[in-house]
Amino acid sequence: MEQDDLGATAPTGTAIDYETVNVGALVVGAGAAGARAAIEMVQSGVDPEDVLVIGKRSHGDAHTTWARGGINGALGTHDPEDDWTIHAADTLKEGHFLNDPEKVETVTRQMPDRLRELDDWGMEYSRTEDGEIDQRYFGAQSFRRTAFAGDHTGESMLRTLIERAQSLSIPYRENVFVTKLLADDDDRLLGAAGYDMDTGEFVLFDADVVVLAAGGYTSLFQRHSSRDDENTGDGPALAYLTGASLQDMEFVQFHPTGMVGDRYGEEWDGRLVTEAVRGEGGRLYNTEGERFMERYSPDQMELDARDVVARAIDEEIEAGRGTDAGGVYLDISHRDRDFIQERLPRMYERFADLGVDMAKEPVEVAPTAHYGMGGVVVDSEGETGIDGLYAIGETMVGVHGANRLGGNSLAETVAFGQVTGEAVAERLLAGTTPARDKGVLHDRARQHFATLRTLTGRDGEYDPETLLDELRGLLWEAAGIRRTDDEIEAGLTRLGELQRKASNVALGQRTGRAFEFALNLGFGLVVAESILRGARERTESRGAHYRTDYPERDDAWRRNIDMHEDSVGAMRLTTEPVGTPSDAVQAALDADYELDYHQLE
Missing domain, CATH: 3.50.50.60 (FAD/NAD(P)-binding domain)
Known part of the structure; x- marks a missing residue:
């Protein structure tokens, strides 16, 4: 079986x-x-x-x-x-x-x-x-x-x-x-x-x-x-x-600038406002009119690493200097209209269709999983x-x-x-x-197809799309931009409840969206467990993984965390050392090149 x-x-x-x-x-x-x-x-x-x-x-x-x-x-x-x-x-x-x-x-x-x-x-x-x-x-x-x-x-x-x-x-x-x-x-x-x-x-x-x-x-x-x-x-x-x-x-990675705000509509929530806007000179402001990246990264400003900029925006919002919709402002209106239309044509057209003129006013943005x-x-x-x-x-x-x-x-x-x-x-x-x-190929295929046929048209207590949305909320709260052990543990508990619900979903026919969403949910539950368990294991802050209860980078954690399924179907975690770069790349690292953002000013 x-x-x-x-x-x-x-x-x-x-x-x-x-x-x-x-x-x-x-x-x-x-x-x-x-x-x-x-x-x-x-x-x-x-x-x-x-x-x-x-x-x-x-x-x-x-x-x-x-x-x-x-x-x-x-x-x-x-x-x-x-x-x-x-x-x-x-x-x-x-x-x-x-x-x-x-x-x-x-x-x-x-x-x-x-x-x-x-x-x-x-x-x-x-x-x-x-x-x-x-x-x-x-x-x-x-x-x-x-x-x-x-x-x-x-x-x-x-x-x-x-x-x-x-x-x-x-x-x-x-x-x-x-x-x-x-x-x-x-x-x-x-x-x-x-x-x-x-x-x-x-x-x-x-x-x-x-x-x-x-x-x-x-x-x-x-x-x-x-x-x-x-x-x-x-x-x-x-x-x-x-x-x-x-x-x-x-x-x-949480990209710093995803669309946010009622004026854009639910369809556009979280959609990317390309880094090219900042690469062409776009500036970030809070609701007090402060260009806040001057406090977080005075040398690289809006073009610092994505994790740095995303956390800065998140901190501004949490401190009460964000918009009512939970965002900040990205402004490139100091550039000429012709420049914006030439270098950022899709962005310009998108916001124009939504009633926003990028050449005259800022757009509202917030971090989004990317x-x-x-x-x-x-x-x-x-x-x-x-x-x-x-x-x-x-x-x-x-x-x-x-x-x-x-x-x-x-x-x-x-x-x-x-x-x-x-x-x-x-x-x-x-x-x-x-x-x-x-023979083994066809035997295993037939057994899998029989399972899918059993699932087809099955009634169930839960809607798979609703459970997918619940999973998204769980990961946002437990494994978002800033994480704590308590939040991660709570997320794992909730994940267990979701796994139980997922065994009792209504699927419909294979040509329908419910069947597709149910399969997506099955894959998503596996991935969510790996995210949460890895986040719990890594007791440091490094790059896009930021633990407020372990806010510093720990050199002992310069290791990769591997996840594999054991013989009884449980997820097992092990760590592996990271390799070393070639002499040529190490020389480039030692030279310590760095962007001078102010060339854009």
């Missing part, structure tokens, strides 16, 4: 219909990381028909499009003294030295070539007067290193990648929900199971390799910059439940501890440490997309993948 996370039990051997798709490499997630990995596989010689990219939404409708401000790479367009070692040093400092130095260097070494590659493929970068790829300041960066396309960089980049993938005839499939990864008893991946969200039909992917590029987990918080049905922890949970390890899940630095543990090529299972993008861990450097998320997607895509291609073309037991 198999017991699933939502309380249903299915008998072994139940007859059930399902589609089988045979493929060499299955890429789960159709954002930038997944697209770039698939492109590399085909460019390296894999037959396009042996690669399949799938997503939960329409093709091109991925979270990548919401990354607006830019993508990092040491091109030196304006600051020729910049190079990849300084980029790596900035990344390590921003990550409070919990990053994996090897992965940081993999990204920063690659990024100049990756930016030029995107240019060759037709990405519509903003340009200097000389026609070079323009670069702007971003928080905590020593030089102007963030390439951009106005304030719609992610959208433009994903469009470029999709067009490149289509030119290579890479197949994709829309509206497929992967519900389980299937592995054998020797931790060898066999494939993936899921269902077609349009028809409700079950689908088994018989795959030599699966690449998880399914995003992160920040929409599990009450205020977040994602849409409610994405970034709910699918990737980390799927990997963890298959036997892979998670790491540093307690580190959740990025999970934690994720699945992978090696230098992106492979997990499960043979044949890879994870990239926000699903993986290692690049960002305790706090992500703005502009590095898009960089990581294309850098590790290339690295992992190349590794998978070498594996497939070499023909060295061990034979998989197809």
Whole structure:
């Protein structure tokens, strides 16, 4: 018998219909990381028909499009003294030295070539007067290193990648929900199971390799910059439940400037006001008209690290110097209207549609959950501890440490997309993948599908969407910007109650939203436990993890926290030492480069 996370039990051997798709490499997630990995596989010689990219939404409708401000790479367009070692040093400092130095260097070494590659493929970068790829300041960066396309960089980049993938005839499939990864008893991946969200039909992917590029987990918080049905922890949970390890899940970045206020409406609450607004000179004010970052960070001001600026805003609000809606003001009206429209076109249009003229008045902002630095543990090529299972993008861990450097998320997607895509291609073309037991694959798939069929149409006492909202409130209160042991313990108690309720939810049909929300809830509960348990374990403050009962950074805690499922299904935590950077990067760290914010004044 198999017991699933939502309380249903299915008998072994139940007859059930399902589609089988045979493929060499299955890429789960159709954002930038997944697209770039698939492109590399085909460019390296894999037959396009042996690669399949799938997503939960329409093709091109991925979270990548919401990354607006830019993508990092040491091109030196304006600051020729910049190079990849300084980029790596900035990344390590921003990550409070919990990053994996090897992965940081993999990204920063690659990024100049990756930016030029995107240019060759037709990405519509903003340009200097000389026609070079323009670069702007971003928080905590020593030089102007963030390439951009106005304030719609992610959208433009994903469009470029999709067009490149289509030119290579890479197949994709829309509206497929992967519900389980299937592995054998020797931790060898066999494939993936899921269902077609349009028809409700079950689908088994018989795959030599699966690449998880399914995003992160920040929409599990009450205020977040994602849409409610994405970034709910699918990737980390799927990997963890298959036997892979998670790491540093307690580190959740709260972006300083999310939209807040009744005038914007509930639809826009928490949505990102890109860091590019501050990178182009935007200033933060409290309701007393004070430019308060002068007190918190007089040297770097609004462009200090995201965790510093987010906590400063939070403290201003708590001290009673925030707006009625619980925010502060972000003002770029001292810039010319033409400048704002050219450099921040999407932001200008969005607020104009909401009745706010950015060229004349400030916008109201507050911190919002934006990025999970934690994720699945992978090696230098992106492979997990499960043979044949890879994870990239926000699903993986290692690049960002305790706090992500703005502009590095898009960089990581294309850098590790290339690295992992190349590794998978070498594996497939070499023909060295061990034979998989197809009987075991189909037996385990049938049992899982029988469980899903049992759940379909089930009545229950609780609504899954309501429980998801309850989970978001729980994490916001127990694992928010500032945390205490008492709050975390209370959160774990509440989480146990939610887990009980989740076993008695009403699901409806597989083509309905309730079924999808119930699955999201199951994944979210796993991820929430890892966040809370990691936050309780780490008795220090470092980067995005701030404990008011342990407010100082503790050098003894310069360790990563790993989470894995033991033989009885319990979550076990262990710690691992952090690696050391190369001599070249250490030299850049010793040089101690730092942004001089006042160049913007």
